[in-house]
Amino acid sequence: MAVIARLDRLVVSLKSKLKSLKVKKPYHKIEKTDSMRVEIKSRKAIKIIEQTLKIADSPKSKTYAF
Template sequence: MGLGRLMVTLKSKIRSLKIMKKPDYDKVEKSESMRMEIRSRKARKLIEETLKVADSPKSKAFAF
């Protein structure tokens, strides 16, 4: 019984250390140009997926 309790205590301490670990880098603020690039990538991906579905002979068109 004593060994089991020791293992539970050690596991909980290890988990608490992992949670409290801080990242080793500074967070970079996104500029407006970075936001525009992200939006345009998402838009291109959405257009690509839509065209793929529309060109597929097996699938039906979306009913919006």
């Protein structure tokens, strides 16, 4: 029984040492290309236009015909 207990403790200590030795790779941020920037801007513009149309089409909003 004592041998099994010592082996259990040895396994636990080895596992903890191995976990501490693992080196996490740093996350490398991907640089945005010009096409990615254009896509982001167009998505934002579409979202703003949709919000504006939703407000303009709502019956609660007061719209003025010029």
